[in-house]
Amino acid sequence: MSIEHDAHASGRPAITEGGPSLPQERRLVTAIPGPRSQEMFARKRSAVPPGIGTTLPVFVTHAGGGVVVDADGNSLIDFGSGIAVTTVGNAAPRVVERVRRQVGDFTHTCFMVTPYESYVEVCEKLNALTPGDHEKRSFLVNSGAEAVENAVKVARHATGRQAVVVFDHGYHGRTLLTMTLTAKNMPYKQGFGPYAPEVYRMPMAYPFRWPGGAENCAAEALAQVTDAIDKQIGAHNVAAIVIEPIQGEGGFIEPARGFLPGLLEYARANGIVFVADEVQTGFARTGHLFACEDEGLVPDIICTAKGIAGGLPLAAVTGRAELLDAVHVGGLGGTYGGNPLACEAALAVLETIEADGLVERARRIGDLMLPRLRALAERFDVVGDVRGRGAMTAIELVVPGSAEPDAAVTGEVARRCHAEGLLVLTAGTYGNVLRFLPPLSISDALVDEGLSILEKAISSV
Structure with missing residues (x-):
């Protein structure tokens, strides 16, 4: 359908x-x-x-x-879509057709060994469609957690800094680093420590639960976050701020309007890489192709997954060319990242979003x-x-x-x-x-x- x-x-x-x-x-x-x-x-x-x-x-x-x-x-x-994965519909016709054709040609070569066009085409489309008209690069991995972890790797490498700032109620994955970035202990972190170092958690601009009231939430939360970063970490030590434009597992929390643009402005002023985790919000889910568009945000790096490939495992890291180009050859990648079946599915998803x-x-x-x-x-x-x-x-x-x-x-x-x-x-x-x-x-x-x-x-x- x-x-x-x-x-x-x-x-x-x-x-x-x-x-x-x-x-x-x-x-x-x-x-x-x-x-x-x-x-x-x-x-x-x-x-x-x-x-x-x-x-x-x-x-x-x-x-x-x-x-x-x-x-x-x-x-x-x-009302679940496999947790926001089958956004274009389960067994969507264009996805089925493209994957069916590809599976008869080849199922894997490893893009790092012998590449194929569909991987490049997915990256070209992500570079064109994600917010901002600056020059971008993209690479493909297997899951949202892997995308977020790679975004942090890129930010640390490009800035030469180590600290990462995340937020209350945030969810970013189940790997060691992304489990550390995730706020909720049970069931995601309980018994799995010790956690990764140099991760700092800040208050979220959560209008329904903000002590000063929803009308004061954006300004007060932004002041608290920037003050804490300046005094407790030092902005010059922060490689990345990682945040979901709408928090997913944390409860579909929409940050108070103005908080995200203010946070992005602070990041820009201090040489901090602003990473938007759009794993759950991306690909038309929120009434924009990407949720960042609602307040005109242009992140330095955007992480996508879930709805990208109609149910096949695929994720992406898209960011400013100067950031991603800074990583040495062999520093990024993985055996299954950008599997050809998943790439064909992603192309079908993007076609379906536009055509339908x-x-x-x-x-x-x-x-x-x-x-x-x-x-x-x-x-x-x-x-x-x-x-x-x-x-x-x-x-x-x-x-x-x-x-x-x-x-x-x-x-x-x-x-x-x-x-x-x-x-x-x-x-x-x-x-x-x-x-x-x-x-x-x-x-x-x-x-x-x-x-x-x-x-x-x-x-x-």
């Missing part, structure tokens, strides 16, 4: 020839999870360590448009979701905050009459949504955020039905 330009006004996505033929409907034929999924989950328990968690123990056999179908024949509404108007479609989804979510906040005191842009929205649940996080109610609402055939994800430092990441190929009708299920779940709790 893909979105045609002439279908935007009606909000009814058109099925393109060769696209998924799955009926775009919620259909429950068993309890969730059903007997077949339960049987497979028992196999998982005996074969896979429990550290690999599961949000919803249904085993998927097909997915496309706005639904996932499990082994028992249940069709669930997808998916930036506009993300805005349309936001226009559908945000008013409904705000209406829930008016009706239910447990909904403390509504936030997000485009097809990246969230609600934060609290103890009524306070700002105290209510993770227990959040988990129960998620379970009731799952039981009714709506796949939702939780997030947040306090485990009290429900985040919504529908594929941009979802229909208006499924968005509306999913929100009705959410309303019922909150009402029942």
Whole structure:
């Protein structure tokens, strides 16, 4: 399923020839999870360590448009997109076609051994599409964590400095360095130390929880951050500031407007590399191709992954040419980085975003979701905050009459949504955020039905 330009006004996505033929409907034929999924989950328990968690123990056999179908024949509404990965839709027709052609030609050579054109083409497109008209370079890796880690490597090498500044509620990955950059201890860091050195955490401009109030958040947070850097680290020792334009796993926190531009200005004035982690926000998710565009930010380095390749593992580091060119030959790369199948998928994703108007479609989804979510906040005191842009929205649940996080109610609402055939994800430092990441190929009708299920779940709790 893909979105045609002439279908935007009606909000009814058109099925393109060769696209998924799955009926775009919620259909429950068993309890969730059903007997077949339960049987497979028992196999998982005996074969896979429990550290690999599961949000919803249904085993998927097909997915496309706005639904996932499990082994028992249940069709669930997808408000997760594999954590913002299948933004253009699962098994998107152009992705399937390009990958199918490539797999018959060759599956791997290692770009560092014998290169191929698709890698170069992906990099050319990223250089052209990411914010800023300066000269850029890109290289490809396997995951968002790997992209962030390489961005820090580049910044340290280019500046000759070591310190890295990150923020409360931030999430950047599970490798040693990116686990260190990540704020939340459980489950990401507990028991895995010691951590990487020279990482410094600063307060986030979190409007809903800022002590001085949302209206003062940007200015006060910026003053606190820059003062702490100057006094505790020394700006001349800082290689990079790494931040998500909208924090993902941390709870879909939109920094107070003005905070990010002020932070970028401070970085520029002090020779600090400003790294935008757009792993979850990139590729049309927020109603811009990249979330940085919302406030006109031009980062020195931008890290992308997740939605870049329609479900195939790929990530990228794109940055100012003088920064990336400073690294010696052999200092960057990896065996699988820029796999040819993933490169073809990425080219298909970019083609689909442009051809099917998916930036506009993300805005349309936001226009559908945000008013409904705000209406829930008016009706239910447990909904403390509504936030997000485009097809990246969230609600934060609290103890009524306070700002105290209510993770227990959040988990129960998620379970009731799952039981009714709506796949939702939780997030947040306090485990009290429900985040919504529908594929941009979802229909208006499924968005509306999913929100009705959410309303019922909150009402029942």
